[in-house]
Amino acid sequence: MNIAVCAKRVPLSGGRWELTADGTEIDTSGASMGFTLSPHEECAAEAAVQLVEEFGGSSTVITVGVADSEEQIRSLLAVGIDRGVIVETDGGEWDPQGTSSALIEQVRAGSPDGAYDLVLLGTEAADTADFQVGIRIAHALGWPVVTNVKGLKITDGVARCERAVGSYREIYEVSLPAVITVKDGLNIPRYPSVPGRIKARKKSVDFIAGERPAPRLEKVKLALAVEEQRSAEILGTGTGNGADAVPALVELFRTIGVI
């Protein structure tokens, strides 16, 4: 099986984000700023590695981004993806149409192992969250697409895709080649091992100069989400490891109906 995984370098989101002065970008200038991949894409890569382990073949990760995206690409090579392709941008954010057109070109080109059988992506990028790229790729290639997938099994060239809808599960079966966008929870991505890191350094990463198509979406301004106001109520303090708080705690448990 010949699989393409599409992934994107995004700012590390553990802490509070700040915006640039003009409000159009996430400020990534700080020394403590790090970059990562979205959890969905880590699951997509893990799925690709598992499928190659199961069926043989190879996997390629493709990204559209700055040259420094190599850091994220190598981290996927370290968990078992076989090679990487970076369509290099000048740093500006490409809109979903621009991004997908670059990816479509790479998917059409195939890998050294031939044409792709499957394209795996995260449902959305962790920073821009446009939910478009997977569908655009599938549409352009004329392939079936299943989005928001949380369960995946391939048998005899047919992908059985599960997605959660409310309290129900939907199951789709599509023939390969297909595009599947996956969600966090599809699997538990493995951590890179040290030998994996060392091997990753020797794997090939191709850099391809990207040409940004004229954007059709204009980004005017970003706004930070209003921070959720959290409050804590101290039920009791004092001696005996807070034993004074027990009656209040019991009362609270009664109120919320857990006892």
Added chain:
Amino acid sequence: MSSVPATAKCVVIGAGIVGNSVAYHLARLGWRDIVQIDKGPLPNPGGSTGHASNFCFPTDHSKEMAQITAESIVQYREMGTFTECGGIEVARTTERMQELARRVSSAKSWGIDNTEIISPARCKELVPFMDESVIIGGFYTPSVGVVDSVRAGTIMRERGQAMGALTSIGNVEVTGIDVEGGTVKRVRTDKGDIDTEYVVIACGCWSRRIGAMAGVSIPLTPAVHQMKDIGPAPFFADAKGDIEWPIVRDMDTNMYERQHGSGLEIGSYAHRPILYSAEDLPSNAAAALSPTEFPFTQEDFDLQDEQALELMPDIVGDETVGEKYAINGILSLTPDGMPIMGESPEVKKLWAAAAVWVKEGPGAGKCIAEWMVLGHSEIDLHTSDISRFHDHQKTVEHVQARANEGFNKTYGIVHPGEQWASNRNVRLSPYYSREQALGAVFYETVGWERPFWYESNAALVEKFGDAVMPRTSEWDSRWWSPIINAEHLQMRETAGLVDLTAFAIFDIVGPGALDSVQRTAVRQMDVAIGKVVYTPVLAINGGYKSDLTIMRLGKDHFRVVTGGAHGMSDLKWFSDHLSADGTAQIVDLTSSMTTLGIWGPNARKIIEAITTDDMSHEGFGFSTCRVVEMGPLRVLASRISYVGDLGWELYVPMEQGARLWDMIAEAGVEHGLIPVGIGVYGTTGRLEKSYRAYGAELETEYNVLEAGMSTKKIKDADFTGKAAHLKHRDEAPATILCTLTVDDHTSANGEKRYMLGREPVLTADGGIITDSHGRRSYVTSAGSAPSIGKHILMTYLPPEYAVIGTKLLVEYLGEQYPCSVLLTTSEAAFDPTNERIMS
């Protein structure tokens, strides 16, 4: 909590291991109303303590560091937060094996027992997941352990709180520090202001920024130390507790590996230095993990991955073992690698306790608290003292340059004489170009470029032949030259000219000047104008704070001259002891005055050639000073000597120094004058005369009687440390400073070896020597004494060993060499009756 107390006796800023320890020890020593704040939440506010590797290796070549670490381990143990696991520093190279032998020696010198050099097979036995074929040996310390520094901090806070002495509040950010009349008054925070008598800045890598709020320099820089945790490893599936196998330091790759539960932590000091400023540290809210856990940069760790794999293939090479956690952890680096502790020279009652790592935290906190409450710390802290820094050493450029250079020395093999390469040529004496022309080899002291020897004297090596005591070993002769000993011998024959510009010089003037120096110096300072007094300066415990010379230049005018290295600490000490009524002022002349020393049998003839003043012994007695005219210059000449020969120190304004040099050099031609480097001045000349040096023989741990420097009478006037000194005079000294000579230098392979200092001195059968106060005997200074053809060692010995002729051993790089006690007093090996000086 939404507010802070309005007043406090002391505000401790920082709730990492250091702040917690300072707060607790202040409480233990009786202080109350201590308020501790941190901008992060308790118990882990997000500083370096929170992500520290938490292991303690007790051995360090620095005595001060070793002592602070030892004290810390005692405290961690007492709190039940220490897990002993042992530790091995492994060697991949023969050069490292020699270094490990040196570490065994340092361990013995500083009282760390049971360390040993072990074979690769024994390493494997102790750490079965190690590939012993990669290494050639190890330095094993069974007492290495892992601590829970966050828990220890919590215990210390709770103890302070239980005493009713301490209030600790998290999520309080300092916004300013108010200083009034040179004394700290108030800490401003986002939760209200706190009026306070004292402030301690224990803010780790933020300390520089917080200090700046009060106009105080805390010259440190945040720097990255990379580490990654891999696991779970099947090999550790049955591991019990936090740590079961010894920690391994792979010294030659600047890395360590430690088992941690089911995982392995791999840490590195090998990567490129990555330095930041406090402004780069994010707030707690903006930080992905914590403000001091920066995102891991894998490319900086690529080589370390491979080296860890080499040494621990069974764990690191297992593809099922993943990286669970990897960070660029932030810690603090200083320009000289030592912590920054003590009261700031800029603001009274504002103290720093920074650049202290987890292994030193509790000990450092205790030291600071003792210093604040009692006036001195049991452990001598002079190399950590915040007042040690000269102005240029406080600049961002200096701190970054030296931290950059020093980072990879963390596990490095650092020769005791090793010089810094970065940020040189900051302070140049007026003679610099002349010295360069003479082929001076420059060493640096607090920014000054000082000739250590002159290549122009190379021909003298041949002249004196074996008398220069040539060394064949690369280690013994690194940062050394036989020219030093040749210069020494020539100086003893004719005369030598020494550039002493690095002296720190300050004048104390005003009606209260006499009172000020009287209360600071041990010796009588109410002397005739024109007297030069060499005197100990004592801490309140009667131990050495310094030793220096003071000239009385007028009724209300004294000039203090002291070594550059400790000059700024001495300046602060004297400033702190000025008469309280403001009738004395201190003026730092270090950068205004330059000093040349001229000594040797021909020194008088040379000086007489350029002056018409009476320079005869009768006309210009020893220990006196006065202004004499030399050509167009008025020169303050002071007849003293630190090299044991006739001569003078000559002081002139900086801009006139070059003219003085030229006059002396010209007059010296016919009298065989040569330029002489600091190698002679600081080592050979003084050791031959058993002259003590502050920081080597003289420390607050040793008193005047032990140093053999007491006088028959003690002055009536009061001085700091007098009560303790009087007590010491009534006691038999527990140890006595002795001068030893090495009897046989021949090592096992036949090569002659020469000790460099800090080595353990042992009994004739190899036993450790400890005095009744628990202090080990070690070499305080070592060096050639070319005039007597011996290698001299100075060491403190308990009275039973301090007997002339006693046979002892000195351990150097794993071998033991016989030595004998030559002198048990301050009498000299060379010219004991001082005929030369008094001629």
